[in-house]
Amino acid sequence: MNSPRTTLYRDKHNAKLMGVCAGIADYTGINVFWFRIGMVILAITMGWPILAYFVAGLLLNKKPPYLYRDESEQKYWQSVRQSPKRTAREIRASFRDIDRRLAAVEAHYVSSNPRLTAEIERLR
Incomplete structure (x- = not known):
């Protein structure tokens, strides 16, 4: 450091x-x-x-x-x-929590938006 x-x-x-x-x-x-x-x-x-x-x-x-x-x-x-190790653990936990919440928002938005789902399917 x-x-x-x-x-x-x-x-x-x-x-x-x-x-x-x-x-x-x-x-x-x-x-x-x-x-x-x-x-x-x-x-x-x-x-x-x-x-x-x-x-x-x-x-x-x-x-x-x-x-x-x-x-x-x-x-x-x-x-x-x-305590550098404890701080690194806390930061990793914060990023995991942010990633989990972002995935939940993404899943909610994509699953509840039929127009977006149709657009994605049309692009495939």
Whole structure:
């Protein structure tokens, strides 16, 4: 997955300091508030997460503006990052459902339209 939507970025738009927590929260789909609380607790108890935060702040690229068109697209890409196989299964199921409904519409239209049926038979 080389899409820019599946890459971890610093989110400067929702940042408090460097945007690392906001970027990780965006990437994982976790609410940024809970991620920040967890980061503070880890920093107080262990200390090393502060260093990791600043290293990540220096290494991660800024999130491109307008990466997602709307919130539904953002939720979709978060689900792709969390479970690509489940997302592929859901997409296949949606296409099967669309195909089934299209076949039902086609069968209904062709069977209930004698003029169309006669036209098709005449072309054979």
